[in-house]
Amino acid sequence: MPEGFVTAQLGAGYEPGAVAQQTVAVPIHQSSAYQFRSLREARERFALREKGFIYxxxxxxxxxxxxxxxxxxxxGVAAAAVGSGQAATAVATLALAGRGxxxxxxxxxxxxxxxxxHDTFxxxxxxxxxxxxxxxxxxxxAVRPTTRAFFAESVANPVAQVLDMRAVADIAHEAGVPLVIDNTVATPALLRPREFGADIVVHSATKFLGGHGTSLGGVVVDLGTFDFSASPEKWPALSEPHHRFGGVPLWDAFGREAAFITLIKSKYVGDLGPALSPFNAFQIIEGVETLNLRVDRHAASGLAVAAFLESHPAVAAVHHPGLASNRWHGLAERYLPRGVPSVFAFDLAATGDDEADYARAEKVIDALRVIRLVANIGDARSLACHPATMTHNHMTRDQLTAAGISFATIRLSIGLEDPSELIADLARALDAL
Incomplete structure (x- = not known):
């Protein structure tokens, strides 16, 4: 973990003296709009020539x-917070892809x-x-003349494949496009994509950043590593003058430090409206303050549970890259030396028949008493999910296979409970088979 990480986790972005009350905790600014001191100030803010809040x-x-x-x-150099992780992925990739x-x-x-x-785009x-x-x-x-971005997860949901990020980043840069990484599962407490060549990061802040399953949110972070001016014709929204930005190219006005995030906020968030509420922003900030402590506990408990599952006769495979037997263990040692995320999956012995495999998974999941059946990850509580019929149920058979998911697959997100209780709960459920 880099020097100053926890200090930033607790205080970055907030100076208590900036508000009259000088509160230590970040206030909830519960207002839909903001008063201007003059019409000239309003004009300058709307024209993006002056920083400040509008709406x-x-x-x-x-x-x-x-x-x-x-x-x-x-x-990173700048970020845009939005109403969900899905919104973060959408606005980041829309801003890169543009038209066509x-x-x-x-x-x-x-x-x-x-x-x-696959569908909406x-x-x-x-x-x-x-x-x-x-x-x-x-x-x-796969690269084409119209390619504008590579996109991957640092640690994939639900089967926990670890991306060889440096290698993929190098290929993206050879093609002249940025690498966008969804770092939701790993979090910057375990892996910082910037250190391995990534250019943009997205998060579902609903998950580990918030940490308590109470508030939706998403974040796009521009790491400041990609030079959009090297091929300006690929990103006309950044390189060409536009009337809504005062007739000045965003790259000229804001440069590497803020142009891309300004585009996301002023166009895609402003036009499509995936706003993050002040209360949810406050809740996520509160979660971020304990991120490293929680993630350390999640990772240690997740590995203990995975080791137990690997030893159980009812389990055919455990997809946890912290295990020496896992295909991505070598990449985990390289990219995740601080620990492996606690979101992973395991497979029951498969029969080859979807309904029979579903029935076995159903029997195990419904027998759990400590681990809860919830379509979420990164909660303080331990959660289970059946991806093929829940979070990934819209995917075709070929897509499920490509993602390593079958009807015998169960996803776990290991929380903050005592791992011995979680192991006992899984043992009792698996023994029912």
Whole structure:
């Protein structure tokens, strides 16, 4: 963990003296809009020539603290906080793809991201090519003249494949496009994508950043590593003058430090409206303050549970890269030396028949008493999920197979309970088979 990480986790983006009350905790600025001291001030802010708050759909003071804090943890230059992780992925990739662009993405993604890329983006005229994230030649072969971004998860949900990020980043940069990483599962407490060549990070802040399953939120972080001016024709929204930005190219006005995030906020968040409420921003900030402590506990408990599952006769495979037997263990040692995330999956012995495999998974899940059946991850509580019929249920059979999911697969998100209680709960459920 880099020097100053915990200090930033507790204080980045907020100076108590900035408000009259001088509160230690970040205030909830519960206002839909902001009063201007003069019409000239209003004019300058709307024209993006002066910083300041206008309307909470675009930004508010509590959100600004969250953005600066997460950007600091990821080593980025700027961030945009939005209403959910799905919104973060959507606005980041829309801003990159533009009109008629193309994205290369890993097969191994959260089901909602696959739906967005496969269905909704197709409706918008944006093509997405899915590749096996471990096949470096496939990443290269998928590049087109219209390619505008690579997209992958640092640690995939639900089967916990670890991306060879440096290798994929190098291929993206050879193609002249940025690598976007969904770092939700790993969090910057375990892995900072900037250190391995990534250019943009997205988070579902609903998960580990918030940590308590109470508030939706998402964050896009520009790591400041990609030079959009090297091929300006690829990103006209940044390089060409536009009347809504005062007739000045955003790259000229804001540069590497803020142009991309300004585009996201002023156009995609402003037009589409996926705003983050002040209360949810406050809740997520409170969670971020304990991020490293929680993630350390999550990781240690997750590995203990995975080791137990590997020894149980009813379990055919455990997809946890902290185990020496796991295919991605070597990559985990390289990219995750502080610990492996607590979101992983295991497979029951499969019969080859979906309904029979579902029935076995149902029997195990319904027998759990400590671990809860919830379609979420990164909660303080331990959660179970059946991806094939829940979070990834819209995916085709081929898509499920490519993502390593079958009807015998059960996903776990290990929380903060005593791991011995979780192991006992799983043992009791598995023994029922």
């Amino acid at each position: 909470s759909r675009n930004a508010h003071p509590t959100q600004a603290v969250l953005e600066q804090r997460v950007a600091a943890l990821e080593g 662009g193309h994205i290369v993405a890993a097969h191994q993604l959260y089901g909602g991201t696959v739906d967005l890329f 197709a409706d918008l005229g944006i093509d997405v090519t899915f590749v096996d994230q471990d096949d470096l030649d496939a990443w290269r072969a």
